[in-house]
Amino acid sequence: MKARLVIEVNRKPYPVEVDPNTPLLYVLRNNLQLNGPKYGCGLEQCGACMVLLDGKATPSCLLPVGTIKKQSIVTLEGLTQPNGSLSPVQRAFVEQQAAQCGYCLNGMVISATALLAENKQPDDIAIRQGMERVLCRCGTQSRIIRAIRQAAKEANP
């Protein structure tokens, strides 16, 4: 049964009328027409659907939207500044050309953003641990690691 809910996405409240069991991913993609979070496995195994839930990288593919109370949701789109400029992590991914097909990019950028918020200067092991949940099949991980190092350096020169 559908219910009226309000979720806070990218710092704005959105009223939605959905079955509260609907995983957040489908609400973001279909009701809010956002493209950042991607469907990859629906099993919380690949990380393509990551969003920031109160700043923490969280898979959205199984999370029932009705269980989200006052938490803030930030998607890939929400990382971009209101004036259109990219966040340091987004910019580092573009500058390092850290993608091939780019389907995993959402999970990568979201996870890297959460990692750098917690650990401003992650070493190699911390980067790998922080990114372990997100799969890339094109093999761009070495570029992604470079992008995260660049973003960390720019934030704390």
Added chain:
Amino acid sequence: MKETADSITQSRRNFLKTAGCLTIGFSFSCQPLSASEKPPWQDSLPGSLRQQPQINAWLEVLDDGRIRIFTGKLELGQGIRTAIAQVAAEELDMDLNKVEVHLAETGRTPHEGYTAGSGSIENSAMAVRYAAAAARQKLLELAANRWDKPADQLNVANGKVQQKTGAEQFTFAQLLNGKQLEDDVRLPVALKPKSDYRWVGKPIPRTDIERMARGEPVYVQDLRFPGMVHARVVRPLAQGAKLRSFDVAALKKTVPGVLKTVINGNFLGILATEEYEAVQSQLFAREQARWETAKPLPDEKKLAEYIKKIPAKTRTVKESGDLKTIQQQEGSLLKASYFKPYHMHGSIGPSCAVALYQENKLHIWTHSQGVYPLREALKEMLGLETDAIHVVGVPGSGCYGHNGADDVAADAALLAMAYPGKHVRLQWSRDDEHGWEPYGSAMRMEAEARLDRSGKITHWRYDLWTDSHSTRPGGEPGNLLVARSIEKPFSAPSGGYSGGGYRNSEPYYTIPNLKVDAHFFEGPLRVSALRSLGAYANVFAIESFMDELAEKAGKDPLEFRLAHLDDERAMAVVKKLQELTRSEKMAANEGIGFAFSRYKNVATYCAVAARVFVDTKTCTVQVRKMWSVIDAGEVINPDGLKNQTEGGMIQSASWTLKEQVTFGREHVSSRDWRSYPIFRFSDIPEVEVVIIDRPTEKPLGAGEAAQGPTAAALTNAIYRACGKRIRDLPINLEVRGETRE
């Protein structure tokens, strides 16, 4: 995202009349067998221009000063859109942002078969280069006529032709006056001198990566249309299982939002308004539908022996000299056999398509690698006329070959025809993709060679056993998964593309007496093209065996290879790799291994080194670093080439160390990322790619060159680290491998 078909100009319609009669899948049929059969590069039009020589098949001048390039290839993450824009902007002296690239679409772009076999630079980008250069010539001629001045007193810059002396200028559009360039490209074509290059050979960043980073719509998964409905398909666990019963009313009761249940033979699809309703329906139907079990599968543990026993068709790939003398007493004889299991493409985004059936016309948005061949197969399956099907290529998640893209499009087409007037978006689930995509064939390779007393190989015998490496639709409806299970089924054609199985089965080394035989079986699982096809397994076997032979001959592995090579470019990549890794110092339980191949024996040269650490207590391997030296001829975009090669090494290392499609007697048991693990960040080595650029040579496809050498470099490194020869993949130090005597 895409323009409507209505905006096609009259001149495009004329060109397209001639475009329909091309053979399907030509990119496969012209695969040369050996290095000696060089393509007639200099004396004929390059690449796909041979089939479609008209300039406006490739290029359109727009009124706003931009140029639109048409390619029959699809962006798969390989960066082809950028590379094609680079060559076009170069020949026409334009800014890159004035060049738009329109990807594969029936009725709009040239028919270029499949985006496959590392052929997009060689076929599509080279066609665009010549078409753009011919367009420049034509535009200069037009301007020369208008001004009545010789063409050499005119300049081309940024979409305009100018007089060198004065300020007078015409835009391209003004010169054409509403028309397009319908002339054929004819040789000779004056290409821009390479010394004047502004775009080609430079690491031009891909602009689509920023769009991805912003979360802009890029993929077929991101398409949204007003009133679009959501669909899921329900397949059994076992391939070939038949639908016995499904309670449609019970589904409707459980998920009231269901719009329609489509049952056609053994095909079951469900349409709903909300995507989550479609997901719930799929889960319900998986529990509720009853299937008749199918033919049992063989014992997966004995697959290496099993595939050798299946009746096979044999083809001699290469025979030279005299193999009878292999049994002579002089020197030493070595034998080894190798095995590679079934591998998955494993796209991160499961396949997806949108289809609309309206006013007797079927529109399909798909990430298929071949929009025209898909249309041909769909036409047969659905009983529609060619003109009634419009297929639009839209990028999807990386596919690395023939994954579920065509199948999901065919599923969506069936559903759309059963529910006309609405856009139907069909998203395959993770289980659909893992369980039903066509896999890369399991293969077995046996090698035998004789070394003379000086340590040179005198005899080489090599046998390989493989299933097909392409069962792409190519006009054959039976190659579409769903066509086999509908009420009036089409049977899967037997065989498929055999050339892929023996790709790189002939060593690129000089060996006087040699025989290579390929044995084709029809195996238990559905198979098709996976990045590099048979080259991965063949190069793994050949380069592992070369390592064993080098050791037997008492030679350094790279020197041993150099002693058997007589192609300067091959030697150059091996020597460069030697130089790069010479000063590497190994710690305890570390080893470095090497391998080389020239992809397809006529394309890119690639030498790979891998440094590994073996934990002998836990029997685990950590790849520390991989190097690649690559010569792909003229490089259009060095960063694109590096990205492909880095990614190729990492993907191949994942195949080699971790991957194997598992199955029980009833069905495939690799259904998600737990049951089919691939590399995660903790597995990723440092990678370094060195390019040997050869601007005066023909550009060569490079996207698959690293797959084979990486596998052998890894197993050779493991041998140096711990003394175990790995001949069966995936690498498992616990149960497989022999200890050094």
